Amino acid sequence: MTIKEPESMDELVYFTNRSKNGGSIMAWVYREDCPKCGKAKMGKPKNPKTGKPKIRAKEFVCEECENVIEKEEYEESLNIQVKYTCPKCKHKGETEVPFKWKGTSFFDEEKQKKVSVKAVVFNCDGCGEKILITKKMK
Numbered sequence: 001m002t003i004k005e006p007e008s009m010d011e012l013v014y015f016t017n018r019s020k021n022g023g024s025i026m027a028w029v030y031r032e033d034c035p036k037c038g039k040a041k042m043g044k045p046k047n048p049k050t051g052k053p054k055i056r057a058k059e060f061v062c063e064e065c066e067n068v069i070e071k072e073e074y075e076e077s078l079n080i081q082v083k084y085t086c087p088k089c090k091h092k093g094e095t096e097v098p099f100k101w102k103g104t105s106f107f108d109e110e111k112q113k114k115v116s117v118k119a120v121v122f123n124c125d126g127c128g129e130k131i132l133i134t135k136k137m138k
Contacts, residue, residue: 003096005083012029021087025084026084027081029078029080031043032077034065034067037064040064042060042067042074057071059071079098080098080099080120081094082095087129088127091125091127095125103116104119119135
């Protein structure tokens with residue numbers, strides 16, 4: 001499976017590039033066409049004064065037909081594409097999985113305790129290790 005790397009952040013809903021414990025992850029989610037008209041990509045509504053997308057908007061809007069879809073509903077219909085190096089076996093691979101934030105728990109080495117987080121979960125093609133792309137928490 002070969003996945004196409006993005007050329008611009010304008011064509012993405014989500015992007016992350018991380019490295020931890022000798023492994024690395026680069027993941028992105030492409031914006032999809034409007035399900036109603038199919039002419040334009042769905043995107044966050046734009047601020048009328050600045051013309052920039054509203055970062056914390058709870059919906060996505062079609063630029064062509066003004067069709068509105070709730071953020072959760074839209075994001076669950078997308079797939080995340082991932083290029084990774086497994087921290088356990090150092091296998092380099094790529095995969096595509098549904099873009100769904102699931103509640104999951106893991107043992108945090110820094111805090112020395114079990115932590116619950118929202119993450120996109122996939123398995124390494126080489127060793128089957130569960131790899132998490134955690135949501136950035138503040």
